[in-house]
Each structure stands twice: as C-alpha cells, then as structure tokens.
Amino acid sequence: MPRKQSAADAPLRLDNQICFAVYSAAHAFNRVYKPLLDRLGLTYPQYLVMLVLWERDDVPVKTIGEKLFLDSGTLTPLLKRLEAAHLVKRTRSSEDERQVLIALTPQGHALKDKARAVPQSILAASDCSVSELVAMKDEIVALRDRLNAVIGE
Amino acid sequence: MPRKQSAADAPLRLDNQICFAVYSAAHAFNRVYKPLLDRLGLTYPQYLVMLVLWERDDVPVKTIGEKLFLDSGTLTPLLKRLEAAHLVKRTRSSEDERQVLIALTPQGHALKDKARAVPQSILAASDCSVSELVAMKDEIVALRDRLNAVIGE
DNA sequence: TCACATTTAATTGTTCGCAATTGAATGTGC
DNA sequence: GCACATTCAATTGCGAACAATTAAATGTGA
Numbered sequence: 021m022p023r024k025q026s027a028a029d030a031p032l033r034l035d036n037q038i039c040f041a042v043y044s045a046a047h048a049f050n051r052v053y054k055p056l057l058d059r060l061g062l063t064y065p066q067y068l069v070m071l072v073l074w075e076r077d078d079v080p081v082k083t084i085g086e087k088l089f090l091d092s093g094t095l096t097p098l099l100k101r102l103e104a105a106h107l108v109k110r111t112r113s114s115e116d117e118r119q120v121l122i123a124l125t126p127q128g129h130a131l132k133d134k135a136r137a138v139p140q141s142i143l144a145a146s147d148c149s150v151s152e153l154v155a156m157k158d159e160i161v162a163l164r165d166r167l168n169a170v171i172g173e
Numbered sequence: 174m175p176r177k178q179s180a181a182d183a184p185l186r187l188d189n190q191i192c193f194a195v196y197s198a199a200h201a202f203n204r205v206y207k208p209l210l211d212r213l214g215l216t217y218p219q220y221l222v223m224l225v226l227w228e229r230d231d232v233p234v235k236t237i238g239e240k241l242f243l244d245s246g247t248l249t250p251l252l253k254r255l256e257a258a259h260l261v262k263r264t265r266s267s268e269d270e271r272q273v274l275i276a277l278t279p280q281g282h283a284l285k286d287k288a289r290a291v292p293q294s295i296l297a298a299s300d301c302s303v304s305e306l307v308a309m310k311d312e313i314v315a316l317r318d319r320l321n322a323v324i325g326e
Numbered sequence: 327t328c329a330c331a332t333t334t335a336a337t338t339g340t341t342c343g344c345a346a347t348t349g350a351a352t353g354t355g356c
Numbered sequence: 357g358c359a360c361a362t363t364c365a366a367t368t369g370c371g372a373a374c375a376a377t378t379a380a381a382t383g384t385g386a
Binding site: 216217218219243244246247250251254269270271272 | 371372373374375376380381382
Binding site: 327328329330331332333334335336337338339340341342343344345346347348349350351352353354355356 | 358359368374376378380382
C-alpha cells in the first residue's frame with residue numbers, strides 16, 4: 021500500500037532524471053562562461069558559431085546549423101548580430117543564390133587568439149582531470165547521438 | 174612551425190568541448206521530450222516545475238527556483254502560464270506578504286498520473302541501461318555542482 | 327521607534343530556440 | 357520546356373533564460 025512519495029514515484033523524482041542533470045549542467049556551464057565571454061563580446065551560442073567558423077570559414081548557414089544542431093530561425097538573427105559586431109560577413113552565394121555564405125572578418129579571425137584563454141578557464145572551473153572530462157564528454161556525445169537517432173524515427 | 178588546425182587549436186575545437194556535448198545533449202533531450210510533453214500540454218521547463226510540485230506542494234517561488242536553478246524572471250511568467258492552464262494556483266502568503274505560494278489544482282495533481290509514461294519513453298529513447306544512466310547522471314550532477322561552486326566564488 | 331539593509335516577486339529588455347510559414351532558387355520528371 | 361517538388365534562408369510568434377531594476381514587506385540596530 022503506497023504512501024505519498026512511494027517507490028512508484030521514483031521515476032518522476034527530479035533528482036533521478038538524467039535529463040535534468042544535463043539541463044542544469046548546461047545552465048551551470050553558461051553561467052561560468054558568461055564573464056569569460058563578456059570580455060570577447062560574445063554570448064555562448066555566438067561563441068559556438070565562432071568556434072565553427074574558426075575551424076572552417078566561408079560556409080553556408082546550413083552547415084553551421086548541422087554542426088550545432090540549430091536551425092535558421094536561431095542562426096539568422098544571431099549571425100546578423102555577429103555581422104553588426106563586425107565579426108562576420110554575410111554574402112549570398114553566386115553559385116546558388118539560395119545560400120548565404122558566412123565568412124570571418126579580420127576582426128573575427130583576430131578574436132581567436134583572445135578566445136584561447138577560455139577553454140583553460142573552463143577546465144580550471146570544472147575542477148577535474150582532462151582525461152575524466154574527455155571520458156564524460158564521449159559518453160554524453162554517445163547519448164546525444166542515440167537521442168538524435170530516435171528523433172529521425 | 175604550426176600549420177592551420179595545429180595542435181594548439183585543439184582546445185578550441187568544437188568536438189573537444191564537453192560544454193558543447195552537454196549543451197547539445199540538452200537540446201536533444203528537449204526534442205525527444207517535446208512530443209511526449211505535448212500530450213500533457215507542457216513545455217519542458219513547465220514539466221520540471223510540475224515535477225517539483227508533485228514532490229511538494231504549496232511552496233514559494235523561491236523554493237522552486239532553488240531546486241531548478243532558475244530565478245523569478247523565468248518563473249513568474251512560466252507560473253502565470255501554468256495558472257492560465259488551470260494547473261496551479263498562485264496566492265500571496267498571509268504570513269509573509271512578499272512570498273507567492275504555488276499550489277497544485279486538482280487538475281495539476283491529476284496530471285501526475287499521465288506523466289508517469291514520460292520517464293519510460295525517455296529511458297527507451299536513450300537506449301541505455303538504467304545503471305549506466307544513473308552513473309552518468311551522478312557524474313554530470315557532480316560536475317554541475319563543482320561549476321556552481323565556482324560561480325559563488 | 328525609526329532609519330536602514332535584506333528579502334522576495336514582478337517587470338523590462340535582450341538573446342536564444344523552435345515550429346510554422348513564406349518566398350525565392352534550384353533540381354526533376356515527363 | 358514546363359509543371360512540380362525540394363532546398364535554403366528569412367520571418368513571425370511564442371516560450372524560455374537572465375541581467376538589471378523596481379517596489380513592497382520584513383528584519384535589524386541604534
């Protein structure tokens with residue numbers, strides 16, 4: 021005979037939900053990143069876009085979206101703000117007029133050097149060895165990919 | 174002499190960032206939850222608030238915020254939407270007029286039964302044993318708590 | 327008691343995140 | 357060559373998320 025808070029409720033308990041763990045960890049990361057990224061004049065999603073562009077430049081919006089799992093509804097205004105900050109340039113492709121290519125400006129390239137300090141600070145804040153973090157990251161990525169596989173039916 | 178994409182850039186590479194793993198996993202979870210929660214008429218953050226309330230009712234906004242790491246700027250409008258959906262009632266405390274107490278309505282209580290199907294579906298989607306998920310969850314929570322400790326200086 | 331700090335929600339403004347729609351460009355089948 | 361579907365970015369609308377501010381209630385010290 022179950023009382024309130026019985027074992028049957030365990031799956032609904034907040035502390036038992038991996039999803040909430042991930043959700044709240046993402047916010048915690050965001051709060052740690054905030055003061056670091058303020059110095060670069062970037063928000064966290066903007067920083068992610070810059071990470072993509074620092075790896076490869078002159079790519080359509082679609083490509084950025086595939087890497088970050090974001091769509092044009094998110095990226096279009098974000099990229100316009102990066103353009104207003106003179107970090108990227110948006111130009112419609114001449115080969116395929118449907119595409120908008122995103123290229124770094126000299127300032128956008130230059131920001132990469134300043135950004136190198138960020139991962140170090142995050143590593144320090146996580147108070148964890150690199151190998152532990154890599155192992156966790158690989159597990160989380162594997163989980164994410166299984167979840168994304170379910171979405172595509 | 175480093176070329177482009179040298180080893181010095183490794184920390185800035187998107188795929189090496191645990192933070193992006195967490196960020197993208199959170200979004201993947203959200204997308205899996207979406208169709209399940211649509212049946213309950215809830216968004217994911219609203220679902221989290223309901224989880225808190227199903228554990229304990231009649232609590233001030235502050236308490237909910239502490240459990241979910243959210244502030245009143247997020248919760249006040251969210252709770253107003255839950256009230257508009259007749260799932261909670263907001264009443265100012267008579268003992269301390271600064272506080273607004275959040276109580277479940279009968280419909281709010283009743284929704285708990287429908288919600289029991291959700292964690293099962295998520296478990297299936299994650300395609301992972303319970304023990305593996307619990308282990309990951311504990312690691313992620315530990316990381317989150319270390320990050321949050323840094324924020325409080 | 328009365329000035330003062332603290333606590334608590336609410337509000338405002340900016341930025342994400344996504345669903346749904348629009349509209350232009352491109353590709354395809356017949 | 358032409359109707360048709362597909363692709364891609366942009367737009368609109370809604371719901372978070374948070375910083376900063378406001379305002380009311382409460383607690384505290386002299």
